[in-house]
Amino acid sequence: MTQPSSEKINDNTSFQAFVPAVSRWLAWQCEMISEVKIGTVFLRSNTANNNLKMFASWPENVSDSIEGKLYDLAQDVIDGKNNIMPKMTCDAGQGDMVYDTTTLPLHYNNKVVGAVIFLQSVRSEDQKKAVFQLFQWGCALLESTLTDMYEEQHKFHPLVTDLAKLALQDAPVALIGHQICNLLAQQLGCKRVVLGTMQGLQVHTLALSNQLRFDTRASHISEMEAVMEEALDQDQAILYPKSEEMFSSVTQKHQTLSADNEDASLLTIPFSNAENAIGAILLLRPRNNPFTKEEVKAVQYATQLLGSSFSLKLRDEYSFLNLLVQSFKKKTQPVFGTGHL
Structure with missing residues (x-):
């Protein structure tokens, strides 16, 4: 695959055009892996600043209190922190419960431009490892798709x-x-x-x-x-x-x-x-x-x-x-x- 030219990608590149593709991917990812309660994708407004915005969520409506906690997690991922909390207590529709958190950085043009965060039911350590790898492959697929959009390939293979x-x-x-x-x-x-x-x-x-x-x-x-x-x-x-x-x-x-x-x-x-x-x-x-x-x-x-x-x-x-x-x-x-x- 040819690399996007510097004329197409620069420090002012906007990610707003990615919203439809990101939303479709997130819904697919959350529906295909059992026991996912909430999924979100945070992206910078553009490559020139660090202002984060929630570009997609699953389900579509996430409460303000949960969004605030997820925003903080996303910022920690962007900042490269290693002590990201593995669990979160919140109300995802069934009252306050403890959920496992899975966080992954999102790369574009060799830069960290966002974070993907999932809240899911508590799993065993072996299950966590297997599910984490599924999320990793999914994010790799999303990153590839975002790059391909500049090559006029607007969908997954x-x-x-x-x-x-x-x-x-x-x-x-x-x-x-x-x-x-x-x-x-x-x-x-x-x-x-x-x-x-x-x-x-x-x-x-x-x-x-x-x-x-x-x-x-x-x-x-x-x-x-x-x-x-x-x-x-x-x-x-x-x-x-x-x-x-x-x-x-x-x-x-x-x-x-x-x-x-x-x-x-x-x-x-x-x-x-x-x-x-x-x-x-x-x-x-x-x-x-x-x-x-x-x-x-x-x-x-x-x-x-x-x-x-x-x-x-x-x-x-x-x-x-x-x-x-x-x-x-x-x-x-x-x-x-x-x-x-």
């Missing part, structure tokens, strides 16, 4: 936006995975899209495009899992046939899968949270229709968000399942005895 909406919806992770595979297959003209998640040291297929149920023991499923593991082992995206613009990589499994599918073009992209690999996504399409540089970049960007979202959802589903198992054990112990469970 449609594929990235649609994938983000699916990844952040409140639904079982297997269903979300299936919808994501279908979307990628439709938008990119793929013969097949596969989404796999890590279980121990192996990849297990979570979802396929155009196929809600499948036999996990089938040979073609195992072959695709081996391909995803090949990318995860190298911790990098793999494009086959190889592209000169991508890093050199081992592609033995990719070569075999391609040959077994009429020499298909393959794109495999791992995704992770802040600490660990979560899984990978594999796309297959006809060899005469190779993946473009722009398509690879869009899918890579979307999978960054996918890693954070799936990490949180998989953890929640595992915790719920574990709770059911422990409850079942507790209820059946008087009948079977602890030694038989």
Whole structure:
């Protein structure tokens, strides 16, 4: 992406034109992540001064008392303070309650020009980390959009936006995975899209495009899992046939899968949270229709968000399942005895 010229951006640049895009982004971000009670975006009036103004809020009407507290938080973010309070007590419509605060600086043209602030229900430390990364990806998307507006690109890349909406919806992770595979297959003209998640040291297929149920023991499923593991082992995206613009990589499994599918073009992209690999996504399409540089970049960007979202959802589903198992054990112990469970 070309950098905006100095003739377009200067110390008197006004951010008023950003309001519609910022408002749409904020509503999307708050609705896609559960338990967000209030979201606000504060921006300087222009790059020449530090006067902050609340450019967008979700919901639209925020009380004056809360706005004052959020303004102070935003000013602390702009000033680069490190001791920003992690919680806030206020009335967000349900009486005075304690909320977690998430604050992020907003950059434009390599300058901090604003702050994004969210109030949300109190979460565990692990959940806070996962949700914080989701907010980070969201803010990166907003910053990119603000810059792109000067390049006459007035909206998010449609594929990235649609994938983000699916990844952040409140639904079982297997269903979300299936919808994501279908979307990628439709938008990119793929013969097949596969989404796999890590279980121990192996990849297990979570979802396929155009196929809600499948036999996990089938040979073609195992072959695709081996391909995803090949990318995860190298911790990098793999494009086959190889592209000169991508890093050199081992592609033995990719070569075999391609040959077994009429020499298909393959794109495999791992995704992770802040600490660990979560899984990978594999796309297959006809060899005469190779993946473009722009398509690879869009899918890579979307999978960054996918890693954070799936990490949180998989953890929640595992915790719920574990709770059911422990409850079942507790209820059946008087009948079977602890030694038989």
